[in-house]
Amino acid sequence: MGEKGHGGKEIVERIMNPAEVAGKIKGLTPVPIRSQIANEVIDISFGYFTPLQGFMGKADVDSVCKNMKLTDGTVWSIPIIFDVTEQEIAEYGIKEGENILLTFQGNPMAVFEVKEIFQYDKKEMARAVYGTDEAAHPGCSRTYNYKDKFIGGNITLVNRPKINTPYEPYFIPPLEMRKRFREKGWQRIVAHQTRNVPHTGHEWLMKGAWFQTYAELPIEKPLVGVLVNAIIGEKRKGDYIDEAIILTQDELRKSGYFGDHNHLTSLTFWDMRYAGPREAIFHAALRTNLGLTHHMFGRDHAGVGSYYGAYDAHNLLATVQDELNITPVYSMNWLYCPHCGEITSEGLCNHGKEQQKFSGTLIRSIVQDGVKPPRLIFRPEVFDLVLECAEKYGFGSPFVTEEYLEKRTPVFVIPPLA
Numbered sequence: 001m002g003e004k005g006h007g008g009k010e011i012v013e014r015i016m017n018p019a020e021v022a023g024k025i026k027g028l029t030p031v032p033i034r035s036q037i038a039n040e041v042i043d044i045s046f047g048y049f050t051p052l053q054g055f056m057g058k059a060d061v062d063s064v065c066k067n068m069k070l071t072d073g074t075v076w077s078i079p080i081i082f083d084v085t086e087q088e089i090a091e092y093g094i095k096e097g098e099n100i101l102l103t104f105q106g107n108p109m110a111v112f113e114v115k116e117i118f119q120y121d122k123k124e125m126a127r128a129v130y131g132t133d134e135a136a137h138p139g140c141s142r143t144y145n146y147k148d149k150f151i152g153g154n155i156t157l158v159n160r161p162k163i164n165t166p167y168e169p170y171f172i173p174p175l176e177m178r179k180r181f182r183e184k185g186w187q188r189i190v191a192h193q194t195r196n197v198p199h200t201g202h203e204w205l206m207k208g209a210w211f212q213t214y215a216e217l218p219i220e221k222p223l224v225g226v227l228v229n230a231i232i233g234e235k236r237k238g239d240y241i242d243e244a245i246i247l248t249q250d251e252l253r254k255s256g257y258f259g260d261h262n263h264l265t266s267l268t269f270w271d272m273r274y275a276g277p278r279e280a281i282f283h284a285a286l287r288t289n290l291g292l293t294h295h296m297f298g299r300d301h302a303g304v305g306s307y308y309g310a311y312d313a314h315n316l317l318a319t320v321q322d323e324l325n326i327t328p329v330y331s332m333n334w335l336y337c338p339h340c341g342e343i344t345s346e347g348l349c350n351h352g353k354e355q356q357k358f359s360g361t362l363i364r365s366i367v368q369d370g371v372k373p374p375r376l377i378f379r380p381e382v383f384d385l386v387l388e389c390a391e392k393y394g395f396g397s398p399f400v401t402e403e404y405l406e407k408r409t410p411v412f413v414i415p416p417l418a
């Protein structure tokens with residue numbers, strides 16, 4: 001029985017049998033790719049992007065931009081494209097109808113069946129996906145930085161990535177993830193999308209979503225899990241370092257704030273586009289493919305600046321809910337109330353002025369000071385681990401610096417072919 005993913009389509013797995021690789025790649029022109037593309041080659045090959053079998057052709061890009069659907073009618077919100085320059089096309093002799101060998105870090109990674117070489121108006125793409133064409137929007141600026149031509153066609157991985165320490169336990173592709181869920185006996189699993197080190201407000205986002213997801217299910221054995229799915233991709237200065245994000249999220253389980261019976265931490269390779277509502281739709285598809293039944297969506301989900309309204313993502317989700325196979329869980333805002341003496345929600349506590357909201361700036365200053373905060377704000381185990389990660393992986397800082405960008409250990413390597 002096949003595993004059904006987004007759009008009711010069977011989970012894609014495009015990984016070549018190692019015994020066939022030498023014969024299939026013989027004579028193909030090697031074409032090096034950058035990490036942005038390598039991440040998405042992994043996503044396509046392991047089925048994170050089901051039903052996509054490769055990078056999109058023009059008809060799909062156009063249909064995604066204009067109708068938020070693939071040409072086969074499946075809801076899809078963000079173009080997945082392979083960009084290339086005229087010069088590269090000439091230099092490598094890339095031709096429609098021929099295969100090329102994508103290489104990363106100097107080693108063979110995937111066969112790319114070049115079906116179509118095309119152009120697409122970048123401004124039009126930006127407006128459709130981001131609702132704006134301002135270059136100040138990071139998604140638009142990413143779009144404008146694409147090279148001028150795009151290649152559509154299927155991808156087959158020929159060489160599995162080797163995931164580096166400390167990330168290896170967290171790379172759990174869709175088919176493997178579904179197996180884990182079955183082993184745990186979870187009937188419902190709710191996704192928590194994150195790029196943060198968790199303070200207690202985040203912890204309660206997850207706990208609240210767990211309650212909401214549990215709903216009417218019987219409680220005599222654990223049937224509901226929270227999947228933390230950290231987005232690992234392009235970093236910007238000032239972001240938390242990847243090592244700190246993934247390890248502290250898992251620390252909440254290790255230290256008993258959650259347990260094996262209700263919590264699992266994982267990662268997905270993806271560069272945030274900050275597409276707000278359209279990114280929420282993409283997250284729904286991605287997590288459906290990972291086997292999740294529910295997905296948390298907060299205020300201004302995947303937004304940036306003031307481009308999107310607080311509930312635009314919720315509203316757009318509602319328009320395609322019938323076509324998604326995942327139930328949205330709208331997150332409450334959690335805060336600390338000294339009067340209640342606990343973490344509570346705006347919707348519960350009525351101590352107005354006494355309430356202390358979690359602000360990014362407050363948390364950042366706590367981390368920067370390095371003085372252990374109250375355990376109702378930051379779990380001591382999490383806080384200690386942030387500082388440890390700063391020393392061990394961050395060249396003294398838990399936040400991304402120039403030095404980190406230059407010298408960090410890559411999340412994965414493509415090894416030489418065995």
Ligand SMILES: [Zn+2]
Binds near residue numbers: 337339349
């Ligand atoms: Zn209160």
